[in-house]
Amino acid sequence: MLHGLLPELIVPAVRSKTPELREGGIVCLGLICLIDKVRRPRAPLRSACSPQSDPTVLTPLTQKSAAPTFSGLFLTQAQAAQGPLKIQILQIIFDMLMVYDISSLLPNNSDVRSSSLSR
Numbered sequence: 001m002l003h004g005l006l007p008e009l010i011v012p013a014v015r016s017k018t019p020e021l022r023e024g025g026i027v028c029l030g031l032i033c034l035i036d037k038v039r040r041p042r043a044p045l046r047s048a049c050s051p052q053s054d055p056t057v058l059t060p061l062t063q064k065s066a067a068p069t070f071s072g073l074f075l076t077q078a079q080a081a082q083g084p085l086k087i088q089i090l091q092i093i094f095d096m097l098m099v100y101d102i103s104s105l106l107p108n109n110s111d112v113r114s115s116s117l118s119r
Contacts, residue, residue: 006032006066014073023085026077030092033067034099067096071105 010032013025074096078089096105 019085023088026074026085027088027092029066029070030074030089030095033065033070033092034095036066037099065100065104067100068104071096 006029010025010028013021014029016022016025071093074089074093078086078093081089
């Protein structure tokens with residue numbers, strides 16, 4: 001459901017030239033990134049009443065989480081934005097760092113990762 005909202009409502013709002021609409025789109029995109037964490041498969045829990053595990057426990061979500069996809073956008077916007085929007089974007093970035101591991105938000109290229117950490 002969340003991934004249906006992205007292309008239809010949120011991405012057009014982020015691309016909008018209207019500042020109010022764009023700000024709302026960025027905030028919505030940040031919220032989606034926070035609640036859209038991909039669940040990792042885990043070992044089934046065994047209980048005395050039910051020897052078989054719940055099949056949904058081993059089923060990972062097939063779609064990629066939104067946070068790694070859009071983390072670069074938030075970093076770019078944090079550098080370019082001014083005033084209250086910049087504060088909101090920085091809050092989104094810090095919230096994402098609280099929810100996700102920092103390595104999952106960085107690009108997969110190890111050269112980019114090492115150069116951005118050495119600054």
